[in-house]
Amino acid sequence: MTHARTHAVTAATVPVEAGELFYESAGGGPPVVLLHGGMLDLHMWDEQFSWLAALGYRVIRYDARGHGRSSTVAGDYAHHDDLRDLLIHLDVPCATLVGLSLGARTAVDTAIAHPESVSALVLASPGVSGRPFTDPYVAHHTAQQMAAVGDPDGDGGAERFVEHFLRMWVDGPYREPSQVSLELRERMRVSASTNVVRHARGLGAGIPREVGAADRLAAIGVPTLVLDGELDSSDISSNAQAIVQTVPDARHQRFASAAHMVNLESKELFNLAVKSFLVSTTDLN
Structure with missing residues (x-):
């Protein structure tokens, strides 16, 4: 017997400290929360959202503060506290977290600050606070982004800022733009460009409070x-290795032909890995 499955999508906002988060939820069963990468929004999980709901999970995805349809940054904040507040509001005592990059x-x-809220972790192309x-x-590309921010030519500066984001976090260090899916690149460009315009006034308005996870992974x-992905930055590879070597019994899988956006570039393999992991860590009965 499995949980009743519904594909109706609930979309709403929930209050958090000095702001609100926009979220969507679908399905019923063990809760799984999808956390997007920096400069993107919840739509980077379009390939996984309804699929996971159909498998029998309650899937929640949301726009982080300073992204998508959530509040623009207006002061110091903590993404992990925002997530905890979202879970409390949705009456989710504990969830599997699936995050990519900033989401990871x-x-x-x-998992470190609010361990009672987390039942399992899927960390894709992971960032680690304190590393x-x-x-x-x-x-190089971060410096070019900062130069673009200071450019008096507003539109041109924004376009260059986004292009350097794409070079870092879509193409990666081992490919030219022409070697990357045009559809993927354009999708990420639109998402990042929309965020830059929507949340420009929040740039530098607040500092994210983090837990310094680098020294606390154990x-x-x-x-x-x-x-x-094998084609990602060495920073991300070293983050992945640090987690695998330090977190007890952590599992690791690397995708040969993907860079940073592994859920989109290696969708079938990514989904299979996530499904296998969820089956082993959650009870659908």
Whole structure:
């Protein structure tokens, strides 16, 4: 016997400290929360959202503060506290967190700061708070982004800012833009560009409070799956290795032909890995 399945989507906002978060929820069963990457929004999970609901899970995805249809940053904040407040509002005592990049960084912080709220972790292309970026490729494009922010030519500056985001986090250091799916690149460009316009006034308005997870990974005590791409930055690869080597019994899978956006570039393999992990860590009966 499985949980009743419904594909109706609930969309609403919930209050958090000095703001609100926009979320969508579908399905019934063990709760799974999808956390998107930086500069993107909940739509980066379009390929997984309804699929997981159809498998028998209560799937929740939301726009992080400063992203999508959630509040623009207006002061210091903590993504892990925002997530905890969302779960409390939705009456979800404990959930599996599936995060990519910034989303994985938030998931790790939440597992450390609010362990009672987390039953398992899927960390894709993971960020880890407290671990510095050292890859020269990332440093170069980050510097170019900062130069674009200071450009008096507003539209041109925004376009260059987004292009350097795409170079870092869609193409990666081992490919030229022409070697990447045009559809994927354009989808990420539209999402990032929309965020830049919608939340421009929040740039520099507040500092995210994080838990310094780099030195606290051993405190994570839930089943953990780490997924990354061979074509991603060395920073992300080293983050993945740090988690796998430190979190007790963490599992790891690497996708050969993907960079940072593993859920979109290696969708079938990604979904299979997530499904297998969920089956082993959740009870659908």
